[in-house]
Every structure is written in C-alpha cells, then in structure tokens.
Amino acid sequence: MVVGSGVNGLACGALLAKAGWRVCVLERNDWFGGAIKTAEITAPGFKHDVFSAWHPLWVGGPAHAQLADDLARHGLEYLNTELPTGTLYPDGESAFLLRTAEANAAELDRHHAGDGDAWNALLGEFFPNADLAFGVLGTELWSRHGAALGLKAVRRLGRQGAAEFMGKLLISARDWLKTAFVSERAHGLLAPWVLHTGLGPDAAASGYMAQVIAVAVQEGGMPIPRGGGQRLADALVALIREQGGTCETGVDVERVFTGGVRTSTGEAVSAARAVVCNVTPTQLYGSLLEGAPAKAERFRYGRSEMQIHFALSEPVRWDGDERLGQTAIVHLTPGLDGVSRAVNEAERGLLPAEATIVAGQPLTIDPSRAPDGKGILWVQLQELPWRVKGDAAGEFDVGDGTWTETLREHYADRIQARIARHSPNFESSIVARTVLSPADLQAANVNLVHGDPYGGSLALDQNFLWRPLASQPGHRTPVDGVWHVGASTHPGPGLGGGSGALVASQLLEPPLAKRVVGRLKRDPKKKET
Numbered sequence: 453m454v455v456g457s458g459v460n461g462l463a464c465g466a467l468l469a470k471a472g473w474r475v476c477v478l479e480r481n482d483w484f485g486g487a488i489k490t491a492e493i494t495a496p497g498f499k500h501d502v503f504s505a506w507h508p509l510w511v512g513g514p515a516h517a518q519l520a521d522d523l524a525r526h527g528l529e530y531l532n533t534e535l536p537t538g539t540l541y542p543d544g545e546s547a548f549l550l551r552t553a554e555a556n557a558a559e560l561d562r563h564h565a566g567d568g569d570a571w572n573a574l575l576g577e578f579f580p581n582a583d584l585a586f587g588v589l590g591t592e593l594w595s596r597h598g599a600a601l602g603l604k605a606v607r608r609l610g611r612q613g614a615a616e617f618m619g620k621l622l623i624s625a626r627d628w629l630k631t632a633f634v635s636e637r638a639h640g641l642l643a644p645w646v647l648h649t650g651l652g653p654d655a656a657a658s659g660y661m662a663q664v665i666a667v668a669v670q671e672g673g674m675p676i677p678r679g680g681g682q683r684l685a686d687a688l689v690a691l692i693r694e695q696g697g698t699c700e701t702g703v704d705v706e707r708v709f710t711g712g713v714r715t716s717t718g719e720a721v722s723a724a725r726a727v728v729c730n731v732t733p734t735q736l737y738g739s740l741l742e743g744a745p746a747k748a749e750r751f752r753y754g755r756s757e758m759q760i761h762f763a764l765s766e767p768v769r770w771d772g773d774e775r776l777g778q779t780a781i782v783h784l785t786p787g788l789d790g791v792s793r794a795v796n797e798a799e800r801g802l803l804p805a806e807a808t809i810v811a812g813q814p815l816t817i818d819p820s821r822a823p824d825g826k827g828i829l830w831v832q833l834q835e836l837p838w839r840v841k842g843d844a845a846g847e848f849d850v851g852d853g854t855w856t857e858t859l860r861e862h863y864a865d866r867i868q869a870r871i872a873r874h875s876p877n878f879e880s881s882i883v884a885r886t887v888l889s890p891a892d893l894q895a896a897n898v899n900l901v902h903g904d905p906y907g908g909s910l911a912l913d914q915n916f917l918w919r920p921l922a923s924q925p926g927h928r929t930p931v932d933g934v935w936h937v938g939a940s941t942h943p944g945p946g947l948g949g950g951s952g953a954l955v956a957s958q959l960l961e962p963p964l965a966k967r968v969v970g971r972l973k974r975d976p977k978k979k980e981t
C-alpha cells in the first residue's frame with residue numbers, strides 16, 4: 453500500500469509491482485504525481501508543467517534505471533538538449549553550461565583564460581570518486597549499505613583521504629566556486645543551481661551539490677518527457693495497474709497502522725506487507741501515526757517559492773547571445789553575491805529586491821507543448837518567505853504579510869518587468885499569465901508546506917544522515933511495516949525517485965537467513981571458516 457502518489461510513492465509502487473507485489477496507491481488529490489502535473493492553465497493549447505518540469509534526476513536515478521523499458525512501453529519518451537542551462541547577467545552578458553568537457557572548458561576560458569583548466573581539474577578529481585559522491589545520495593546511510601560505502605571510501609582513499617573526502621562534501625558553494633574559478637561569470641553560472649537543491653550558496657554542503665549538478669548536467673543534459681511531465685506519472689500508474697495493482701485518486705488517508713490505513717470516510721484498507729507513506733514528517737507523526745514515539749514538531753520547512761506561467765504569442769527573443777533562445781533553463785541574476793543576497797533577504801522575511809529568476813523554456817526541447825510558433829515560459833522563484841515582513845526593494849506595502857492575490861500579482865509584475873528588460877518582444881507577446889504563490893502551492897499539495905518545494909529545510913542538521921529527523925533518520929518508522937518516503941526523506945527532493953527506490957529495495961531484500969544461505973552456496977569455503 454502506498455499513501456500519496458508523488459514521484460517517490462509511484463516509483464516505489466512500480467518497483468514493487470514489477471517484482472510481483474499487488475500494489476494499491478491512494479491519492480487525496482484528483483491527479484497522480486503530486487508535484488508533477490501538466491495542464492492547460494493559461495490558455496487553450498498551451499501545456500504547462502504546473503510544478504516540476506525538468507527530469508535529469510529521474511533519468512539519472514535508480515528507479516529509471518530499472519523501469520525505463522516498462523515506462524517506454526507505456527508511452528514515456530525523453531527528449532533532450534545540447535543547451536541545458538545558462539546565466540544572463542544584468543549587463544546583458546551570459547555564460548553557458550554545455551554537454552561536453554571540451555565545450556565547457558572553452559566556455560569558461562571565454563570568461564577567464566585558465567578557468568577551462570579549472571573545469572578539467574574539477575572533472576579529473578570528481579570522476580574517479582563519482583561512485584562515492586553519487587553513492588551518498590543513492591544509499592540508505594544508516595544501514596549495512598551505508599557502512600559498506602564508508603568502508604569502500606576508506607579502502608580506496610585511506611583513513612586520511614576518506615576524512616578529507618568527507619570534509620570536501622561539506623564545503624559551501626561560495627567557498628568552492630571562489631577557490632575553483634577566477635571569473636565571476638563562472639560563479640554566477642553555477643551558484644543559482646544550489647537553489648534547486650533547496651540550499652543557498654553559503655550553506656554547508658552546497659558546494660558538493662553544485663558539483664554534483666554541474667557534472668550531472670554536462671553528462672545528462674536537461675531531459676523532459678515528450679508531451680509534459682505528467683507522462684512520467686501516467687506511465688508509472690499504468691505499470692502498476694498492468695501488474696494487477698490499483699491506483700485511486702480522491703482518497704485521503706487519515707490514519708496509518710501496521711497492516712493498513714483508514715481513510716477520511718472511515719473506510720479501512722488493509723495492507724498485507726507494508727504501508728509506504730509519501731508524506732511530510734509533520735503529517736506522518738502529527739496525525740497519520742499519532743502516538744508513535746517519533747516527534748516532528750521541530751522539523752523545519754525551507755524557503756517558499758512562486759511559479760509564474762506565461763503563454764506567449766511567440767517565443768521570447770532575448771537580447772545578447774543568440775544561444776539564450778535555445779537554452780532550456782536561463783537564470784537571471786547578478787551572480788553569486790546576487791543569489792546570496794536574495795536568499796538572505798528571503799530568510800529574513802523580505803521579498804528580494806533582485807530575485808534569481810529561473811526562466812524555463814520547455815519548447816526548446818519539446819515543441820509539442822504549444823501551438824506552432826507560440827511560446828511558453830516556466831518561471832520559478834525560489835527565494836521567498838512564507839510570512840512576508842517587508843519588501844527589500846521598498847516598492848510595495850506587503851499588507852499583513854500573508855500571500856494575498858494582490859501581493860502575488862504585484863511581485864509577479866516585478867519579475868515580469870525584469871525579464872522584459874532583456875527581451876524586446878516579451879511583454880507584447882503575453883497571451884495569458886497564471887501565478888501560483890506559496891499559499892497556492894500549499895493548497896495544491898499538502899506536502900508543499902508553506903510553499904516549500906523541497907519537503908523541508910536541507911540545512912545540514914536535517915540533511916543526509918539526519919533526514920528527516922535526527923531521532924528517526926532513514927525510511928523506517930517506529931511502527932512495524934510502516935515506511936516513510938518523499939522529498940522530506942533521504943536523499944531529499946527532486947524527481948530522482950531515490951527514497952522510493954531505496955524503500956522498494958529494502959522491502960524486496962531477502963531476509964537475513966536467506967542471504968546468508970545464498971552467500972554460503974555461492975562461496976562454500978566460507979562454510980568451513
């Protein structure tokens with residue numbers, strides 16, 4: 453039984469279904485996918501990814517590795533690009549992250565001779581231990597697999613080397629970027645990416661996350677499903693149903709216990725083997741498992757976010773480098789200090805004066821999402837407070853600090869005007885605009901508490917070994933047979949489906965006795981010792 457149909461619930465359900473389990477998914481909303489949804493929310497014919505849009509984490513993740521062929525059978529097809537991302541600076545200059553080491557070295561050298569060598573040095577250092585770096589994100593850390601990963605690091609690097617490696621994982625993006633590259637354009641190219649991991653550039657471990665993303669984007673690009681992100685959720689549901697499972701929308705689960713759940717209409721649904729909860733810790737321990745020993749009152753949510761969707765009569769024509777018009781994700785920011793300032797303002801309760809604008813152009817990869825010749829802009833703003841104390845730009849009154857319609861539209865106007873400064877045709881081509889404030893996001897999906905897109909703060913004390921709770925890390929709960937997945941759990945947010953895959957592999961792992969017998973059979977000498 454899976455409670456909630458986010459990417460992790462569905463990935464877990466699909467992996468179990470493929471292994472022969474009869475899976476039941478219960479979803480309270482009227483669509484499957486949680487933060488995955490494609491809909492015509494602006495004007496007819498314009499298909500917007502309402503929340504998440506970019507799938508490099510899914511395509512590079514463990515669930516995709518096991519399910520790709522089955523999902524392709526159910527209509528999932530990935531499209532990709534050679535121009536995944538770039539940053540556009542206020543002076544009209546831009547920098548790009550491309551698909552090969554040579555192209556990236558040349559691009560960075562364009563901004564400062566020598567930064568290309570620094571890029572190659574980064575890759576030279578990263579690749580030999582990429583299995584360890586990615587392993588941290590693909591392993592149940594508090595388990596024998598986590599211990600094995602630690603041992604592998606010590607065997608390969610020595611005790612001192614392993615300690616050094618672990619230390620490097622904790623570096624902030626600011627410290628890493630300033631040590632690695634001279635050009636501020638290079639800093640500004642990579643700094644905005646830490647926002648997509650729920651961090652800021654001065655946070656512990658943001659340097660490690662920036663490196664993982666930089667390498668992942670170079671190697672994997674920016675894949676998206678033909679027809680919209682919803683195709684991923686639909687294919688996962690189709691696979692579960694094909695294997696004899698059931699998936700239902702409009703079912704709100706109110707209580708969870710060993711052996712089943714109770715819905716808000718009082719119906720009891722039993723689960724023979726496990727209940728996997730794709731929820732936040734506050735819901736899990738506050739209501740679903742009320743009375744369980746773990747407590748989540750101190751779990752902190754992260755910054756809030758806003759989405760702005762534009763339907764356009766023609767694609768955005770950017771001033772400056774012509775590659776901007778073909779790039780999947782363009783960040784508009786003054787650079788590393790600009791991102792840092794906007795994060796800091798949001799964390800102090802202010803609307804940032806100069807937010808980092810994430811301008812997504814899905815039609816550069818998948819033209820099927822809008823009528824011929826039209827445009828779509830997917831805009832994400834990841835530096836916002838939940839309760840607004842003021843405006844760092846001093847431009848408007850924030851009222852009582854809640855996300856009213858007026859505040860939402862005023863803030864969206866500011867963002868729209870900033871984009872227009874870089875594009876002569878942008879404002880005149882707007883057919884329709886739909887804005888989702890943090891309050892709208894929370895209303896759309898109960899897991900997006902305070903409009904936090906990433907399932908809880910990823911500050912070090914709530915990340916990695918300590919996610920979701922230092923007192924209850926990992927994916928087991930104190931209640932037998934009840935498991936916890938989703939963005940709030942390790943390896944955190946994004947469309948990787950990592951926590952779903954980790955729980956599925958633990959549920960499918962043979963019991964200890966069977967494993968020992970299996971090992972002895974494979975290596976009979978071990979029996980004698």
Ligand SMILES: Cc1cc2nc3c(=O)[nH]c(=O)nc-3n(C[C@H](O)[C@H](O)[C@H](O)COP(=O)(O)OP(=O)(O)OC[C@H]3O[C@@H](n4cnc5c(N)ncnc54)[C@H](O)[C@@H]3O)c2cc1C
Nearest residue numbers: 456458460480486487504505506705905938939945946947
């Ligand atoms: C606006 C936005 C943009 C993003 N962009 C990207 C992106 O481009 N790429 C990327 O990799 N990541 C992106 N992310 C992050 C990523 O989408 C999320 O981290 C991820 O989708 C979360 O998945 P999840 O498994 O935690 O479940 P969720 O997506 O949070 O879904 C959980 C589901 O469980 C249901 N549920 C909860 N409680 C119950 C209950 N009691 N009974 C029944 N059902 C219940 C909810 O209704 C929901 O449908 C974005 C997130 C947001 C919000």
